[in-house]
Amino acid sequence: MDAKQLLVIGASALPSSLVGSAVAQGVPHSGVQDSYVRVAELEIDPAQLDAYKAAAKEEIEASVRLEMGVLALYAVAAKHDPAHIRVFEIYTDEDAYKAHLETPHFRKYKSATEGMVKQLKLTETIPIMLAAKATSGGR
Amino acid sequence: MDAKQLLVIGASALPSSLVGSAVAQGVPHSGVQDSYVRVAELEIDPAQLDAYKAAAKEEIEASVRLEMGVLALYAVAAKHDPAHIRVFEIYTDEDAYKAHLETPHFRKYKSATEGMVKQLKLTETIPIMLAAKATSGGR
Secondary structure: EEEEOOOOOOOOOHHHHHHHHHHHEEOOOOOOOOEEEEEEEEEEEEEHHHHHHHHHHHHHHHHHHHHEEEEEEEEEEOOEEEEEEEEEEEEOEEEEHHHOOHHHHHHHHHHOOOOOEEEEEEEEEEEEEEEEEEEEEOO | OOOEEEOOEEEOOHHHHHHHHHOOOOOOOOOOOOOOEEEEEEEEEEHHHHHHHHHHHHHHHHHHHHHHOEEEEEEEOOOOEEEEEEEEEOOOOOOHHHHHHHHHHHHHHHOOOOEEEEEEEEEEEEEEEEEEEEEEOOO
């Protein structure tokens, strides 16, 4: 990457120096309580892992592109247990999450992956601090 | 929030429509393999939770402000188990993570919180998809 423009999604506790830096870069910020964060943990059938990932990517792409209230979806696999997947989900608010569950792309994902997901644990969270760079030098 | 400028941190698998949208907003993007993501899960002594959160916020603020390789640190507490904390960590690469561990602010955090953390589980991950909006309408 040549440069990175990053974001303070929400950080009511940020010192003014960091908030100032974000504002100076033209990146709006908001109070941390404004966003609604959830974590999903999934155990996928290893034999269907590739198919699961393809379905998840399609769903994530559509959600972030089509839904105003879906701010970020970060899906990662544990390096030493690739069938163990976590999704870190940032919505504008709880209503946006509820609306997300009713979208055609989410419903399609749910039904397509129903037989692939062995375990699913959903956790609602309270953000402590969500911080990311407004800009950074890159590689 | 009035408006949000968001980011595609990395998404080699993103369809061109979404990448194009990010580029159109002046937000650089990069391949998903370019970033290095870790998840920390901590169980905090409930009696020391406020002190832990204060130390974590200070450390996160300093890391994102001072370290070029720290792209984002998102710390959240489980809503129904507030002493269970997860941190979703995005670095440019593994070297940036290793450098992070040697910084004065991280060392200060580690020693300050040593007696507060009852359990710590660190997971190295492989990103499947990291997607966030380049822009979105707000509420």
